[in-house]
Amino acid sequence: MKALYLVGFMGAGKTTISEELSAILEIPVIDTDQYIEQKTGRSIPQIFEESGEQAFRKLEKEILKELPTNDVIISTGGGVFVQEENRLWINKKGISFYLNCDWEELERRLIGDTSRPLVQKSNLDQLQALFEQRRPSYEQATYTIDTANKTIHEICIEMKELIK
Numbered sequence: 001m002k003a004l005y006l007v008g009f010m011g012a013g014k015t016t017i018s019e020e021l022s023a024i025l026e027i028p029v030i031d032t033d034q035y036i037e038q039k040t041g042r043s044i045p046q047i048f049e050e051s052g053e054q055a056f057r058k059l060e061k062e063i064l065k066e067l068p069t070n071d072v073i074i075s076t077g078g079g080v081f082v083q084e085e086n087r088l089w090i091n092k093k094g095i096s097f098y099l100n101c102d103w104e105e106l107e108r109r110l111i112g113d114t115s116r117p118l119v120q121k122s123n124l125d126q127l128q129a130l131f132e133q134r135r136p137s138y139e140q141a142t143y144t145i146d147t148a149n150k151t152i153h154e155i156c157i158e159m160k161e162l163i164k
């Protein structure tokens with residue numbers, strides 16, 4: 001089976017859902033953020049701080065092409081699918097799922113977060129503007145999954161039905 005890529009904004013549930021989907025489908029999962037941290041030995045906030053966002057975007061682009069493209073679930077960082085080159089790669093090599101979540105819910109999940117550099121440096125209006133700016137990119141995924149009022153398990157079953 002082609003790789004399944006989960007895409008969407010910070011807090012949409014990519015990491016959480018990919019872990020449950022991995023257990024249901026019995027295929028491994030790779031989280032691009034965790035992969036970059038392991039590969040570089042640095043945390044994402046550290047990479048942003050020491051090398052800047054552009055260096056992080058370059059790393060994302062590089063590692064995407066190192067990852068397997070069969071029998072795997074890839075949970076992408078929130079900015080991966082925004083870069084056109086990455087989008088083209090993902091949609092050519094695999095099946096992408098946009099986890100669509102309304103802004104009010106994302107805001108609730110992101111308030112107080114200390115692990116995401118873009119949340120640290122932006123106020124809520126700026127984050128919402130970034131979300132709106134990125135939305136047309138996310139909408140180019142193979143499938144859009146509306147996650148509102150659904151449990152993680154329900155979302156995974158919906159995804160499973162789409163690929164069977």
Ligand SMILES: Nc1ncnc2c1ncn2[C@@H]1O[C@H](COP(=O)(O)OP(=O)(O)OP(=O)(O)O)[C@@H](O)[C@H]1O
Pocket residue numbers: 008009010011012013014015016017033076077078109116147150151152155
């Ligand atoms: N369907 C859901 N119902 C309830 N809580 C959820 C749901 N999906 C995600 N969450 C919660 O939202 C939070 C953010 O989820 P997660 O870290 O998986 O987002 P992400 O999309 O991987 O973000 P990032 O792009 O920053 O890596 C977690 O606390 C998770 O438990």
Ligand SMILES: O=C(O)C1=C[C@@H](O)[C@@H](O)[C@H](O)C1
Pocket residue numbers: 009010033044076077078079080115116117118
């Ligand atoms: O949406 C983004 O640009 C990001 C999302 C996270 O997954 C991390 O990749 C990082 O914090 C940047």
Ligand SMILES: [Mg+2]
Pocket residue numbers: 014015016031033075076077
């Ligand atoms: Mg994540």
